[in-house]
Amino acid sequence: MKSANRILAMLFLVLLLAPASLLAQGKTYAITGAKIYTLAGPPIANGTVVIKDGKIAAVGAKVSVPSGAQVINARGLEVYPGLFNAVSQVGLVEVGQGEPGTVDLNELGDFNPQIAAATAVHPASEHIPVVRAAGITHTVSVPGGGVISGQGSLIHLSGWVIDEMLGKKSAALVLNWPTLAPGGGGFGGGGGGFAARRPFSELKQQYEQRVTEIENWLERARHYAQAAEKGSKENFTRDEKLEALVPVVKGEVPVLVIANDDRDIKNAVEFCEKQKLRMILGRGREAWKVKDLLKQKNIPVILGRTHALPAGEDEPYDKPYSAPGELAAAGVKIAFATFDIEFVRRLPSEAGQAVGYGLSHEDALKAVTINPAQMFGVDKELGTIEQGKIANLIVTNGDPLELQTDVRYLFIKGQLTSTDNKHRQLYEKYRARP
């Protein structure tokens, strides 16, 4: 037992010293003796996962270990799909306040469909290893600001260069739905600040103007697509903005519509239906108020932080905690996300908190794994532990949503990846201070 511990400790040291992704390129692994939560069926009590060439080669109770595979004895441990923080700012922000040089979030202008997070994600960001240590293996990093902020990109949280990290450059187009909420400071923030209250008529006028602008962009994109396909090649001029909108109007790329107020959500749902857009609702603080509509129209929701204050003094104190459970009970597909940079690693707690107030544990797990994968159309590659999927998975010493749980091993794209990070390094350095 002691020697086994020593070997584990040595392995850990090796992991500490080795840069992420350097280890075992293309190597075969077998995780054995673990309880495997595939999320594609009931847990496998004493199972094996074989990882080969970046993919899950086999999973089950009676899977044999291929010769030459590195065996990870995970007896007493549990295996889960890697956690998916559905929307974040990972790689786009290093230090939020007072360091604009490290922030690449909001481009100027209101309509920027052409910009993509993947073109600015910083692979050497200190946030990436920190987030990874919490069991989060991939995220959709999104730009903000304006009305159409740009494209959110799915990134795997390991890689020397962006090419190695990129899952999908255009995972969703971010649209900040113009709000009609009273007291809201303006457009573009999906909730806005608290500027002086403006008359409803004025709000409405601005709102309609904004919606018309969005409509026009989509209409032009449709014409552009037509021209690109059927028009003469000589007269065709490339337009980056319209080009980026083409897969959106064709329904190939979903629109992440940021809205909080129930009326805004209803308006956005109606708009997206009319425009035949694939809508994902983002944040959705009052989504619970329109859960039946969301269910009926099959609109999934990526919820903002569960650990939030109620929208008003007269809202039940636990509404942000119970809303995820209410939505799931109504049949709405939900995912959790932090939408930020600072609290990305709190994703498990955001899901866990909702369990205390009514969401089932299984639904909570799905909401940080397979559900967001389905929303972004990557559920064939990610989200469960099934043969053929990308091997993003974590080996833990318990429930991944619980506060004390440790991630013992982490695989990203089939590579055993270090959980060392800036925080652990500073911890080791300063606790050894003589």
Place this chain on the structure above:
Amino acid sequence: MKTKFAMETRNHGERVMRKTFHSLVTIALIASMLPGPIAAQSGNVTVIQNGTILTVTKGTMHKGSILIRDGKIAEVGTNVKVPAGATVIDAAGMYVTPGLIDCHSHIAIEGSVNEGSVAVSSMVAVGDVLEPDDINIYRELAGGTTTSNVLHGSANPIGGLNAVIKHRWGKDAKGMLFEGAPPGIKFALGENPKRSNFTPQPGQVRRYPNTRMGVMDVIRQAFIDAREYKKSWDAYNKRAAADAKNAIPPRRDLKLEPLVEILEGKRYVHSHGYRGDELRQLLLLAEEFGFRVRTLQHVLEGYKIAKEMAKHGVGGSTFSDWWSYKNEAYDAIPYNAAIMAKYGVVVSINSDSAEEARHLNQEAAKSMKYGGMSETEALKMVTINPAIQLGIDKRVGSIETGKDADLVIWNKHPLSIYAVAQTSIIDGTVYFDRKKDIAHRAELEKEKKALMDKEKAAAPQRQGPPGKAPGAEGAPAGRRRPPISTDGGAR
């Protein structure tokens, strides 16, 4: 030092009590948010039975009972007899902890938390603007927090005076104050006191200081002034003792009075700061003037100066895992609490946010993952340790005979993400009961609808779709508070 002015305590509470409420609608809504009939009045006897009792200081007791008499814990044990007529709360399958204590809060303050126009604002007091109807008092109570250190903001090297409150929801401002809690004051170092110069508006006068050097200078100069001031009062008191008739008192200075109290060890300094080096500078300055800093707040780089903190005897009140939101938080690590504790520093986990204060138990639990703290050590960081830091540990922070009956009943172990507070008790009185809160909601909805209908009928000319007139959707004009950002403006 005995002075006349020291005898006059400022009666903050009464001033606040006289405050007028903003609208009838609010009164109705707030009043209806009050917990129903209070289960156990002070003076009555209550027994909490059959719970797992996490006493914090005396271990864990299974199937234990707590006898509460006159708002105090009268007995804790596995064999407590229920006196005739006692109210019995069955806690079978539940966990009981002391009420959680938040050593850094900005709730229950009317208006801004910062008197940012001057670098030294020790003449202002949070207690003058306590707002007893701030809904966050109740929301946090529903998360198990029963005591909060309500602090001035961090815009000034020397900020305003604090108020320690109990979350006695429904009482007036005076009724919120934690009787006998030692007075304190806010200090702040680093980016926040410098921040007034970050983006000055056209025409705005830039405020000294602009550097960390200036911050230390402002504090040092203030204490030099305070020493002089104290000297003049000491001289007066000496003269007055000999010849009361002819002694003329010095002019009273409300800015320097609290600083004199600090020099005399009568007022606690709670200093905001992030970087280890700047916090170390403050400790050195305090040692130079012969006083001890009570707590370093946030102290995200406390792990870099833990040894020096322990030596000075200063407490550390920090966040669990916040980092990177500004430059001075870039070296913040979630192991901070564990390292400070390892060196012998009394450590608490605070909120600085009305949201975070709804789950201090979870924040404390994170130090088990980051740094390997035991359950008890983790729990201490939101109970007895902040009580020690605030000088109220004889009254609250653990479940012991003789202490205030400030207790929380949880449905699961409170260090689990799945635990939900069921009942929060202060001084033996139930101020939050989850079942009652839930049962009350339909009634509230009905009342709200009636109020909205009435308002709509009174203002039929309003535009907008039915039921959605901007002034009529639960947002009484001029009152609806903006949802407070979890980013906490003062951090």
